[in-house]
Amino acid sequence: MITTSGLTKIYRAHRGRGPEVVALDGVDLHVRKGEVYGVIGQSGAGKSSLIRCVNLLERPTSGTVTVAGQDLTALAGRGPRACRELRRARSRIGMVFQHFNLLSSRTVQDNVELPLEILGKSRRERSAKALELLDLVGLADKARAYPAQLSGGQKQRVGIARALAGDPEVLLSDEATSALDPDTTRQILQLLRDLNRQLGLTVLLITHEMDVVKSVCDSAALMEKGRVVESGTVGELLATPGSRLASALFPVGGEATGADRTVVDVTFHGEAATQPVVSRLSRTYNIDISILGAAVDTVGGLQIGRMRLALPGRYEDNVVPIGFLREQGLQIDIPGREAAPLTEGARL
Ligand SMILES: Nc1ncnc2c1ncn2[C@@H]1O[C@H](COP(=O)(O)OP(=O)(O)O)[C@@H](O)[C@H]1O
Ligand SMILES: [Mg+2]
Incomplete structure (x- = not known):
C-alpha cells in the first residue's frame, strides 16, 4: 500500500548554504494494505522526515514514494494537471499530528469539515460527514464545542476525525500520542486499531515508544541515522535471532x-x-x-x-x-x- 524506494532527504540550513543534514539515507519501506506499521527510533532518526516525504509535505531529495499504486514523486513539482492529481492523491492520505493542529477559532465540527471545504463539498455533505465521523471517534456530543474546551485525548479524536474526512485509505500518524498521558494513549491507540479493523485502513505510525508498537502494530521498523536498520512483521522480528526490536518488544x-x-x-x-x-x-x-x-x-x-x-x-x-x-x-x-x-x- 505504501512503498518507499531509496528514499533520501537532505536538508541544507541557511538557505542552502549551511551544512547538509542527511535526514533520510536510502529508506526502503513496504507497508502492506490493512496493516498497522510502526516506525520507531530516537529523536533525530528521521521519522518525521519519512512521514512527511510519504505524503509529499516534504519533497524527497531522491527516491520514490508509491501510495496505493500511484507514484507520488512522479507528480510532485510537475505541471498543473500533475499538481491536481497530487492534491487528489494526498486527500486520500489522512495525517494525524502530535500537537493536534486544530484551529482554535473553529468548533469541533468545523475543524472536521475543513478538508471537505477544501475538496469543495456542499454544506449538507460536509455536515453529514463530520457528524458521522465525530460519532465514529466517540465525540458526537462535542460537535459545537471549541478545541479549548476539550481534553488532550478529545482533541486528538477530533484530529483523527479530520484526518478521515477525505475517506483515506492510508492514515499517517506522527507521534500522535506523545502529548498524552498513558491512559489516554491506550484509548487513542485502541481507536486507531478499531479504525484499522473497521475501515480496512492502512496505518503508518511513527513513535519513539516501544509500548505503542507492542500494543497495536502488525509490523515495525527501527530507524537510526536516516536508515531502516531492522524491519518485518512482529512475528518475523521475534523469530529473528539477535533482533534488537524483538528484544525491546519483549x-x-x-x-x-x-x-x-x-x-x-x-x-x-x-x-x-x-x-x-x-x-x-x-x-x-x-x-x-x-x-x-x-x-x-x-x-x-x-x-x-x-x-x-x-x-x-x-x-x-x-x-x-x-x-x-x-x-x-x-x-x-x-x-x-x-x-x-x-x-x-x-x-x-
Ligand atoms: N526542515 C529542516 N531543516 C533542516 N534540518 C532538518 C529539518 N527537519 C529535520 N531536520 C534534521 O533532520 C534530522 C531528522 O529529523 P526528523 O525527521 O525530525 O527526526 P525524528 O522525527 O526522528 O526526530 C535531524 O537531524 C533534524 O535536525
Ligand atoms: Mg519527529
Whole structure:
C-alpha cells in the first residue's frame, strides 16, 4: 500500500548554504494494505522526515514514494494537471499530528469539515460527514464545542476525525500520542486499531515508544541515522535471532552476562512448554540450570514466552546442550553472540 524506494532527504540550513543534514539515507519501506506499521527510533532518526516525504509535505531529495499504486514523486513539482492529481492523491492520505493542529477559532465540527471545504463539498455533505465521523471517534456530543474546551485525548479524536474526512485509505500518524498521558494513549491507540479493523485502513505510525508498537502494530521498523536498520512483521522480528526490536518488544529480564556461564534466551510460541525441556536438558547432560528471567506476553497479537537460562561453563562447553534445545524446536538466542547456525550442535 505504501512503498518507499531509496528514499533520501537532505536538508541544507541557511538557505542552502549551511551544512547538509542527511535526514533520510536510502529508506526502503513496504507497508502492506490493512496493516498497522510502526516506525520507531530516537529523536533525530528521521521519522518525521519519512512521514512527511510519504505524503509529499516534504519533497524527497531522491527516491520514490508509491501510495496505493500511484507514484507520488512522479507528480510532485510537475505541471498543473500533475499538481491536481497530487492534491487528489494526498486527500486520500489522512495525517494525524502530535500537537493536534486544530484551529482554535473553529468548533469541533468545523475543524472536521475543513478538508471537505477544501475538496469543495456542499454544506449538507460536509455536515453529514463530520457528524458521522465525530460519532465514529466517540465525540458526537462535542460537535459545537471549541478545541479549548476539550481534553488532550478529545482533541486528538477530533484530529483523527479530520484526518478521515477525505475517506483515506492510508492514515499517517506522527507521534500522535506523545502529548498524552498513558491512559489516554491506550484509548487513542485502541481507536486507531478499531479504525484499522473497521475501515480496512492502512496505518503508518511513527513513535519513539516501544509500548505503542507492542500494543497495536502488525509490523515495525527501527530507524537510526536516516536508515531502516531492522524491519518485518512482529512475528518475523521475534523469530529473528539477535533482533534488537524483538528484544525491546519483549524484554526477558535478568543479567545477560556473567563469568563462567553461558546465557541462553529461549523463545517459544503458543503453548510450547519449556519446563519439561529444561529438566530433561538438566538430566541428560547432568548440569545445573538457573532460570534468570522469564515472561509470557502477547505481542502483536501473538502469544509468546521467553526464558533466560544460565548454563555452567563457557559457550564452547555448551554447544551440545544448546543444540539439544534447538532440536526441541525452540528458538535459541545467545545474547552478545552472533546467531549460531542451527547445525552447529550436530556437526560437533
Ligand atoms: N526542515 C529542516 N531543516 C533542516 N534540518 C532538518 C529539518 N527537519 C529535520 N531536520 C534534521 O533532520 C534530522 C531528522 O529529523 P526528523 O525527521 O525530525 O527526526 P525524528 O522525527 O526522528 O526526530 C535531524 O537531524 C533534524 O535536525
Ligand atoms: Mg519527529
